[in-house]
Structures are given as C-alpha cells and as structure tokens.
Amino acid sequence: MDIWVELSRMGRGGMAGLTSGMTILVLGATGKTGRRVVGRLRDRGVAVRAASRSSETRFDWEDSGSWASAVRDVAAVYLIAPEEPKLIEPFVDQAVAAGVAKFVVLSGRGGADGFGEVFGHGMAEAERAVKASGVAWTIIGSNNFAQNFDEDLWYEPLLTGRLALPTGGVREPFVDVEDVAEVAATLLTEDGYDGRRYDLSGPEGLTFDEAVAQIAAASGRTMSHVDVSPAEYGAELRAQGYPEDVVEQLNAMFDLVRAGLLAEPADGVRQVLGRDATPFAAYVDRAWRRR
Numbered sequence: 001m002d003i004w005v006e007l008s009r010m011g012r013g014g015m016a017g018l019t020s021g022m023t024i025l026v027l028g029a030t031g032k033t034g035r036r037v038v039g040r041l042r043d044r045g046v047a048v049r050a051a052s053r054s055s056e057t058r059f060d061w062e063d064s065g066s067w068a069s070a071v072r073d074v075a076a077v078y079l080i081a082p083e084e085p086k087l088i089e090p091f092v093d094q095a096v097a098a099g100v101a102k103f104v105v106l107s108g109r110g111g112a113d114g115f116g117e118v119f120g121h122g123m124a125e126a127e128r129a130v131k132a133s134g135v136a137w138t139i140i141g142s143n144n145f146a147q148n149f150d151e152d153l154w155y156e157p158l159l160t161g162r163l164a165l166p167t168g169g170v171r172e173p174f175v176d177v178e179d180v181a182e183v184a185a186t187l188l189t190e191d192g193y194d195g196r197r198y199d200l201s202g203p204e205g206l207t208f209d210e211a212v213a214q215i216a217a218a219s220g221r222t223m224s225h226v227d228v229s230p231a232e233y234g235a236e237l238r239a240q241g242y243p244e245d246v247v248e249q250l251n252a253m254f255d256l257v258r259a260g261l262l263a264e265p266a267d268g269v270r271q272v273l274g275r276d277a278t279p280f281a282a283y284v285d286r287a288w289r290r291r
C-alpha cells in the first residue's frame with residue numbers, strides 16, 4: 001500500500017488509518033530539529049528510524065556504506081543537509097531507488113537562490129536534488145532558530161554575559177524549533193503539501209539587543225548583545241579556534257541578516273498548522289526562566 005495514497009484518502013490531518021510498518025527516516029535525529037521531529041512522529045504513532053552518527057540507526061554522510069540500512073523500507077525522509085553538497089544527490093538517488101516516496105528538506109529563508117556565494121551550499125544542493133528526484137518533496141525555509149541561544153553557538157558566549165555578533169541592529173523573527181518540528185511532522189505525514197516551500201519564522205522581528213534583554217530578564221543573569229563588525233566577529237571566532245571555512249560561512253549568514261533578507265516574518269507556520277507561530281517570549285519563558 002502506498003502511504004501517500006492512503007493518507008490522501010484520509011484527507012489532511014487524518015492519521016487514523018496509517019498502517020503499521022511504514023517508516024519515516026529522520027536524519028540529524030539527535031539535533032535541535034531532528035530529535036523533536038522524532039518525538040512528534042512517535043506521538044502520532046508513526047514508525048520512525050532515528051538516524052545520525054550517534055543514533056539508534058548509525059548514519060554518516062561521510063560513510064556511504066551506512067546509507068543502505070537507513071533508507072531500507074522507508075516511505076519518507078526528513079533531510080538535514082550535510083555541509084558537503086556532493087554527497088546529497090547520491091544519497092537521494094539511493095533513497096529513491098530503495099523506495100522513498102517523499103523528502104522534507106530543512107533549509108533556510110531565502111532559499112537556494114538567496115544564499116549567495118559562500119553560505120548554504122549543502123542546503124541549496126539538497127533543495128535542488130529533491131526537486132530533481134522525481135518523487136514528492138517539500139522545503140522548509142527557516143529563519144534563525146530561537147534555540148540557537150540555548151542549544152547552539154550563541155549559548156556559551158551568552159553565559160559569559162557578552163554575545164558579540166555582526167547583526168547591524170537588524171530585526172530577526174526567530175523561529176521556535178518546536179514549531180519547525182511540528183511543521184515537519186505534519187509535512188511528513190499528511191497530504192497536500194507536495195512541491196511547495198514553506199518559510200517559517202516567529203511572529204515578530206526582534207533586534208538581537210531585544211532578544212538578549214528578554215533572556216537576561218528571564219534568567220536573572222547579566223547578559224548583553226554587542227554589535228561588532230564582520231572583521232571583529234571573524235577575529236573572535238578564529239581566536240576561539242573555529243576553522244576558516246566556518247568563519248566565512250557564519251559571516252556570510254550574517255551578511256544575509258544585515259541585508260534584511262531574513263527580517264520580515266513569514267507565515268509558513270500558519271499555512272501548515274493553522275495557528276500563529278510561537279512568540280519569542282514563550283521560548284524564553286520555557287528555556288531560560290530560572291535557568
């Protein structure tokens with residue numbers, strides 16, 4: 001039985017008839033979005049194969065020998081792109097040959113054409129490869145995650161009290177990763193979203209000064225955001241030991257931020273979930289109060 005035919009018979013939102021034995025592969029399953037997508041799919045009663053280098057199913061982009069067991073008997077894939085674009089088309093081809101009928105790709109706002117020369121080569125290639133795959137695909141184009149403040153690069157600097165980034169005072173409608181995961185789980189399991197791109201953000205733009213001030217107030221810690229030049233940011237990253245390619249990628253991402261390309265809220269959360277995106281204040285309350 002084809003899962004997508006079965007789901008379309010049930011209509012959008014209908015999961016009651018989902019048969020057992022249909023598996024969804026979640027890549028990056030230990031990461032910020034992937035582990036939440038795994039949880040939401042399991043809550044929906046869907047069989048999930050959680051995959052990454054350290055997950056239940058070992059999957060390493062750098063070891064193509066690990067791909068076959070990950071894609072076996074899988075109906076759909078949540079695809080987090082590796083940095084190296086060359087790996088993606090062979091993986092997509094192998095997955096389709098194994099019977100995968102749908103990809104949901106996590107990408108960034110702006111999309112393949114808006115990333116510029118330096119940033120997002122993996123995400124851009126993932127978008128291209130699934131569009132050329134001949135099977136169903138949906139793209140998530142996400143703003144910067146709110147959880148970058150407590151689960152990723154901005155966390156350690158924040159704990160020192162000083163988060164220095166080249167933001168130029170531009171607003172960013174940070175998206176709550178809980179919303180990204182809920183959207184992804186919906187796109188993976190429900191019908192009617194194929195061949196489309198959904199840009200996801202929070203409901204309103206905040207400057208990094210405002211965002212860090214909210215976190216400081218909720219956590220009771222002294223913290224501030226300092227706006228630095230790209231050259232100063234690069235120098236600080238190099239001093240912390242980041243390799244040159246990562247320095248260039250991060251600076252290129254903030255070039256997009258300063259150009260205002262990520263500044264306007266997008267309505268993808270409402271389009272898919274039929275509700276407003278989660279406010280940054282709700283993320284702060286959940287993640288930072290009494291931390």
Ligand SMILES: NC(=O)c1ccc[n+]([C@@H]2O[C@H](COP(=O)([O-])OP(=O)(O)OC[C@H]3O[C@@H](n4cnc5c(N)ncnc54)[C@H](OP(=O)(O)O)[C@@H]3O)[C@@H](O)[C@H]2O)c1
Pocket residue numbers: 027028029030031032033034051052053054055059060061062080081082106107108109123142143144145148152
């Ligand atoms: N952060 C943002 O604001 C933002 C916004 C838009 C888009 N994105 C995109 O989101 C993606 C990252 O997603 P995320 O934030 O959910 O993940 P994440 O928290 O960065 O975690 C990375 C995941 O990838 C796995 N991984 C790392 N190297 C791997 C390898 N060689 N082979 C297989 N798996 C590997 C890790 O698990 P193991 O260590 O167990 O392998 C982990 O599960 C990137 O493409 C990024 O560009 C991020």
